[in-house]
Amino acid sequence: MVTPAGTESTTGSARRLNQPQRALVEAHVDGSPRRVDRSAVTLVREEWRVVDRWWTEEPVSRRYFDVVLAGGEHMVVFRDEEVGRWFSQRGS
């Protein structure tokens, strides 16, 4: 089972590593991020899609962006196209 991005999942008292965190993202018309958590995006290093489990009732459709912010910080953010929200995630 896949927990929707941004919700806590526990198995007993175990918890998942690299759970997505909600992010504040302003996007360009083409869907690529323009500002992440109020910082301007200076470079999109890589972009990829993850489409999975489309045959189940919990499909996953994410558009990932590896970005460099104005302060030089690296971040990986994705738009969950199932729920229409942005998240950041480590270990992507």
Added chain:
Amino acid sequence: MFVIASIVIPGFELRAALRERPRLQAEPAALAPEPATEALLGPVTATAEVAGIRPGMRLGEALATCPSLQLVDPDPAAAEEAWEQIVRRLEDAGIAVDPAAPGCAYFETRGVERLYGGLEPALRRALKAVGPGWDARIGAARRRFAALAAANVARSGQVLIVSDEHTREFLSPLPLTLLPLAAGQREELQELGITKLGELAGLPGGAVAERLGPDGRRAWGLARGGSSRRVRGRKPAAELLETLEFPEAVGNELTLRRSLGVLLDRLLARPERGGRALRKLALAARLVGGGSWRRTVTLRDATAEPARLRAALGSKLLDLPAPVVALTLEVLILAESVGSQLELVQPEGAELRAHLREGLRQVRAGTGSGSVCTVVEVAPWSRLPEQRALLVPRDD
């Protein structure tokens, strides 16, 4: 009889971050939340307060209230440096200071009262030593918490002395925000109609402890004036630091780890160390965007072994939020002794496992059940990063 004084500089981190940008001091500005933390504002400027912005406000709410609000990135290294300079100026004035946190320090006045001709002249001298532009204020009382409360009530540049017999009376009308209580506990008290220190102090201690636990019992004790524990001045820190400046910003973990190794080797070779092991270190970096980053590491066993130091400090490099242009390693505390008793036989097998269990038990005792976890890979092939591994608590 001794008197404890507390020096307080409100919003110290913001003031330190604005030293480089003094123009912002007259504008609505606030310290931005740390990356990867809850989006709550830090200290704010006086102009921002006039515009209705309060420290601890949610970022979205603050920007809606004051759209011209300027967010200032935290600069912990600059704050640490500025605070160290202030503490040294106080020490140069003959005051044995116990720095509690950046922007807050305690000292006993008995030693300097004779030097400066009385309590108030000594406190005025301490204010002068802090220097202009910090808006410091001083509270003095027989008890540490009463002195801190007085300093929080005092205006900029003011010295407020509370006599022991008037301590309870002085504390009584003050708000609960002065107490080191979690927001939830403070709200719980407010729901019970308790909003002032005097109202809390009037409750039975046992009932407060039962309702709010040890933190509540401690807060109750503070509301009654707190303990009259003496203040011990710090031992002046040795200037033992090494810096490496990079020709261009470095974000590569391998390069950073190698740089850390070079800094460690240089530090361990410094003659001022006198063969003593390192107990507490600080790793700081100047970031490419102009901000800074700093982490302190206290070693359970003081050591001068490069491999152990590299292991303890190397993991901190993963927290760096951006590429760095300079990396600094500083020794904050050196061990007192030169040598340590080594084991004749290296532990192994069951003995080593027993050591590990004991270490984990100590961590759990300090941080609570569920704090020691094992990473269990469950689907390392998954395309979804959060599906690959679980953190499973170890309570064995």
